[in-house]
Amino acid sequence: MESCWPEHLPSDRKKAIDELMKGREFAKQLKVVLCDSIGEDGSMPAEDLVVKILNSFTSSLSILNRAETDEVSQFPASTHVGSPCWDGRKSEDSGESSKSTSTRKDRRGCYKRRRTSHSWIKNSPELVDDGHAWRKYGQKVILNAKYPRNYFRCTHKFEQGCQATKQVQRTEEEPPMYRTTYYGHHTCKNLLKASHLFLDAPDATDSSMLLSFGNGRHHHLTNKQDTPFFSSFQSVKQENNNELPNDHDHHLTHNQSSSSDYLLSPEDHLSTLDPADVISGVNSSCTTSTTTHRSLDLDMIVTSVDNHFDDDDVLELEYFDYTE
DNA sequence: AGGATTTGACCGAC
DNA sequence: GTCGGTCAAATCCT
Incomplete structure (x- = not known):
């Protein structure tokens, strides 16, 4: 689980994430304890609370992770197959070529069909x-x-x-x-x-x-x-x-x-x-x-x-x- | 004038 | 050859 956080997190952010993860673990344990000790009448007001606490930790972790990821990743992961080769603007006009018969640039091999991206x-x-x-x-x-x-x-x-x-x-x-x-x-x-x-x-x-x-x-x-x-x-x-x-x-x-x-x-x-x-x-x-x-x-x-x-x-x- | 949209052409996958 | 995704010149819009 720890490994899913970005490598280059600032240390204070890492600490915050670690603390949140600890908190979530504790909340999970508390939930288990509460579940074991609850009667069969079904009323478990405490569990709702625990669930909320758990979700709060999870959400906070998610936000921190996402925020960091967005800040760090200027360029996308290579999973986006669909787009043309990203070279800033397929600028590969590379000077002399591209002027043959047509005014259009040679686009061969420039993009693939979208298939498996998210x-x-x-x-x-x-x-x-x-x-x-x-x-x-x-x-x-x-x-x-x-x-x-x-x-x-x-x-x-x-x-x-x-x-x-x-x-x-x-x-x-x-x-x-x-x-x-x-x-x-x-x-x-x-x-x-x-x-x-x-x-x-x-x-x-x-x-x-x-x-x-x-x-x-x-x-x-x-x-x-x-x-x-x-x-x-x-x-x-x-x-x-x-x-x-x-x-x-x-x-x-x-x-x-x-x-x-x-x-x-x-x-x-x-x-x-x-x-x-x-x-x-x-x-x-x-x-x-x-x-x-x-x-x-x-x-x-x-x-x-x-x-x-x-x-x-x-x-x-x-x-x-x-x-x- | 510069940015956004339109639209026919181009291209790769099937 | 067809289909769908993208490009890019022309055009529109502000």
Whole structure:
């Protein structure tokens, strides 16, 4: 566990992390003790408290880890297969060449198709501002799709080497449904940092999320409170085009009024969950199983479904805010 | 004028 | 050859 923290942490930060980890261990032990000593009437007010303490430690560790990682990694991990060779701007014009018959540069070998990079899908009835500055770089008509797919890259791709991209596609006529597929993480520093994990959510509308990681596993999220992954921001720029509504500002209104100032990717969020957080039973049927996690002020119902997409496991996550 | 978007071409994977 | 992802010149927008 210790090894998952970045190498080059400042020593005081390391100490803080160590202390937090100790605290979490103690809380786990306390939880075990409490569980053993509790009667069968089910009432365990102390356990809730322990769970919260545990989650608090886990979340703090997660924040520290993420903050450090973001600060350290100017350039992305090489897992983002999809992008063209990042050389600052495929500047390899290398002088004399490239002038032959066509005015276009020789792009051979310059990029590969995206395949195995981290990705996650967000379905939403409206276009949600995710707080990052995106630059549209393409639009493509997709076979058997009624609407074209729109391609966006991080605005800071060339300044900071940020490899994050996303694709937005309208999938339904009425009501409109937008599927946004995110690839790669933002490594740019433009992202406002999280000061705490769970903040007020924009008004919930049904939306779901499907996570796909490099190993071929998918995680499908259906979250009532959209917030943990895509809270609202002020965005510098936003996408719009003929297929996506031109009155995009409209769709963003309720988000922009929010004070949230962070973004968590699904992995980040999942990392705040600990196996010890499983607080209610497992219901298994032949193809699905369900567990309930509690993380801070949210309950998360995790339903695992076999062979949903191309032999991949699918996790469907549903969130319930129980703060009120 | 400079940045963002549009759009046809290019390219690799299948 | 087709398809989807990306490039980059042209165009639009502020």
